[in-house]
Amino acid sequence: MNLLEIRNLKKSFGALEVIKGISLNVEEGKVVSIIGPSGSGKSTLLRCATLLETIDSGELIYLGEYAVTTDKDGKAVYASKAQLKKIQSYFGLVFQNFNLFPHYSVIKNVTDALITVQKKPKEEAMEIGRELLKKVGLSDKENAYPYQLSGGQQQRVSIARALALNPKILFFDEPTSALDPELTGEILNVIKELAAEKMTMVIVTHEMSFARDVSDYVIFMDNGVIVEEGSPSQVINNPKNERTKAFLSRFDR
């Protein structure tokens, strides 16, 4: 079953067309990585899928429910507010620069949306929060504030925060790009664990060996279009397209 379907998505910023008609499906339990050079539109695609950017044209479907359809003239039409709110609960997003709430403790960062948005009782939220902190290896940091943590720890909190709402699909927008090289490993390990648990994920990343190890499907984007897609062994190990080859030649694989 497809948890997410994107059909012919287009997005421009002013005169600049950033995404020029992209379609992709994400099946339940699969990990899809999106790779490509800076400015290729991969982050914008993720922001469109997570409703942070308004798309110009195309369709966006979560679990068979339309978030965006296209009218006769090819213009994007968004679903009702209530419907979008419901769809919003199907996915979570981990940002490049964490975006933790600095005035909340670690546990409050993880549990507040459970209490405020999902209206869960505090005890239940705390239980979920503690379990997730344990999962990301931060049980001892429950009462710390984000500024007291390393970048890697902050990113692990933000993963726990996204997981707390029990999303069906989790997006990562370059989750290790703001981190020192020695801290990226701890984030990648958490994501690998989630992949082993069959969490459905879409990951925009520059970590090629990680993308190869963790993904079921890899998409190489350049200049607003999908240039090449397929299994990691096809796209990363044996790229056919010249642009993909040129891009990948800069990485140690």
Place this chain on the structure above:
Amino acid sequence: MEWSVMILKITEGLWESVKIFTLTLIFSLPLGLLVAFGRMSKNWILRNFIRIYISIMRGTPLILQLMVIYFGPFYIFNITLPKGYRFFAVIIGFVINYAAYFAEIYRGGIESIPIGQYEAAKVLGYSKSQTFIKIILPQVIRRILPAVTNEVITLIKDTSLAFAISYSEMFTVAKAIAAAQTNMTAFIIAGIYYYIFNFIVAYIMEWIEKKLSYYR
């Protein structure tokens, strides 16, 4: 005049100054937030109306604004207001003037919060009002506190401008006594009171600032 009588009179004046100070803060702090929203509104008419209001409040002396508010109804509209209007004129004048200054402070604070905070809240499903009240406002308050402290301390001294419309707050009382006695004693007592008042308020603001500095 006996010392005790003089001090009593000036203390009564101090009480009036405290009243102006407190009521101004109670009304202008929330009003300033509303004004800030208006200033940032997508509605062109509202945004520019607020912009002009703020510009006038900051571009003309408070003492003149008090005069207009107190004398305006009679001289412009020929309306005779009851005797108690003097106090209302003082409060109205201070509130609309300080709300304008606070609005600009709030606006600066709100605009300084990274967009990522709004985006994180949105993805987590917070409504717009939940986002503002739970995520944005607490961070804004902490960031603007030093600027607010500045205004609050200025306000203590500004209460003396009520003198312009003969409202008997501390400065007005001290001036009357000093004129009658042809010496400076009343002014010195008032000065000491202003200083102590300021000292206490500054101490409280510092304490709040410390309370809120549990995160970075």
